[in-house]
Amino acid sequence: MIISVLGCGYLGAVHAASMAELGHEVIGVDVDPVRIDSLQKGITPFHEPGFDALLQKNAARLTFTTDMGAAAEATVHFVAVGTPQSADGSADLTFVNAAIENLIPYVTARDLVVGKSTVPVGTAERLSKLVTPTGAILMWNPEFLREGSAIEDTLAPDRLVYGVPGDDSGHMATALLDEVYAGILAKDTPRLVMNFATAELVKVAANSFLATKISFINAMAEIAEVTGANVTQLADAIGYDPRIGRRFLNAGIGFGGGCLPKDIRGFVARAEELGIGDALSFLKDVDDINLRRRSRVVDVLREELGFLKGKKVAVWGITFKPDSDDIRDSPALDIAESLARSGAAVVAADPEGWKPAEERVKRVGEEEAFSITPDHIEAALNADALVVATEWKVFQEEDPATIGGLMADKLVVDGRNCLDSEAWKAAGFRYRGMGRS
Numbered sequence: 001m002i003i004s005v006l007g008c009g010y011l012g013a014v015h016a017a018s019m020a021e022l023g024h025e026v027i028g029v030d031v032d033p034v035r036i037d038s039l040q041k042g043i044t045p046f047h048e049p050g051f052d053a054l055l056q057k058n059a060a061r062l063t064f065t066t067d068m069g070a071a072a073e074a075t076v077h078f079v080a081v082g083t084p085q086s087a088d089g090s091a092d093l094t095f096v097n098a099a100i101e102n103l104i105p106y107v108t109a110r111d112l113v114v115g116k117s118t119v120p121v122g123t124a125e126r127l128s129k130l131v132t133p134t135g136a137i138l139m140w141n142p143e144f145l146r147e148g149s150a151i152e153d154t155l156a157p158d159r160l161v162y163g164v165p166g167d168d169s170g171h172m173a174t175a176l177l178d179e180v181y182a183g184i185l186a187k188d189t190p191r192l193v194m195n196f197a198t199a200e201l202v203k204v205a206a207n208s209f210l211a212t213k214i215s216f217i218n219a220m221a222e223i224a225e226v227t228g229a230n231v232t233q234l235a236d237a238i239g240y241d242p243r244i245g246r247r248f249l250n251a252g253i254g255f256g257g258g259c260l261p262k263d264i265r266g267f268v269a270r271a272e273e274l275g276i277g278d279a280l281s282f283l284k285d286v287d288d289i290n291l292r293r294r295s296r297v298v299d300v301l302r303e304e305l306g307f308l309k310g311k312k313v314a315v316w317g318i319t320f321k322p323d324s325d326d327i328r329d330s331p332a333l334d335i336a337e338s339l340a341r342s343g344a345a346v347v348a349a350d351p352e353g354w355k356p357a358e359e360r361v362k363r364v365g366e367e368e369a370f371s372i373t374p375d376h377i378e379a380a381l382n383a384d385a386l387v388v389a390t391e392w393k394v395f396q397e398e399d400p401a402t403i404g405g406l407m408a409d410k411l412v413v414d415g416r417n418c419l420d421s422e423a424w425k426a427a428g429f430r431y432r433g434m435g436r437s
């Protein structure tokens, strides 16, 4: 089948290459010529394990272009553009609206338009009124991929969700998307068919649940910090109950990235628009707990060092999670910036995030108090304190005695509770975890 994918950011690029892997011929369209040029050359414009190889393996079935007209050849069109957060917290639909409007002249009566972007409930219903006059069908098929395991999540997802129109066209849409995903469905992947509103809600409900789970354990970390309890042991113990589960119960400096924070805020904004803001008021607490974790690290450093002005602090990690170069709403970067604003001399190190971070620091004029390096050993030289803010494996594998030998003072704040606390203490460090000592 010939497929177009509109929007070649993280979601779109991975989806395009994965559809080619399933044997389809894929045309990826994006307005950014630099991104398109890179993808066309088989070079990943972001860090995602295995993505370069997937692009190169499927190069013969992949075309990337800035010309929307190229989508005319395709039968199924995926819309995978971004829905960033607006100033008031709601989702900004400018790119989704533009993608659909620009695509419409090129779709024909046999076509299927499949929304993948995360949108506020009610969007698919509105957009279907624009698409149906062409004779094409619109459906919504939310994506659940995680950065760092995006390819596996796309090709072997936990489930497929189809939001379809209520009339007969819903059956046609389902049959056509089944054809596209035949290789995935053959692996007995659960496939759930529902109306537009439910499919749109599944996506934001899933991300809200995950965010709530993380903030729940971080609230327990706050309690543990004043009672002397250990939040990691607590998580292990409650996690054995299969109704609770241990995954996503890692306390630390909280969630960031391009999805969880913006999705909970967008969901709250949409509920308020619908006049049912009370239903989601708890998500504001989830957001508040999350943001408090970031200031907690700065407080711990103040407690330990007395003052921050002039202290050299090494921050290991800049990205919002390991195996990614994404610094969007990153707790690690936020902490590094707060420390720099408090007068500390910050050296932040990240194997992948250093590049986007360097560009950002230059853009916002923070070069004075804030230096960035890919080399975490260099960052630790003569530091008064070390903060581990992203749990990259390479940081966890470091020998505490060697690191202690490089630093001016042996203080470590383990923002992700990812270090072997006993080993660091044995090497002479004052160890401060998040909800564990």
Ligand code: UGA
Residues within 6 Å of the ligand: 118, 143, 144, 145, 146, 147, 148, 207, 210, 214, 247, 248, 249, 250, 251, 252, 253, 254, 255, 256, 257, 258, 259, 260, 320, 321
């Ligand atoms: C998230 C969801 O997990 C995906 O299912 C979803 O498809 C995606 O958003 C999206 O909407 O596109 P992602 O943003 O890649 O995926 O990152 P996560 O793995 O969810 O991690 C989010 C943040 O939570 C990270 O900052 C991570 O460090 C933090 N986290 C995660 C914790 O603080 N504790 C945990 O136990 C787990």
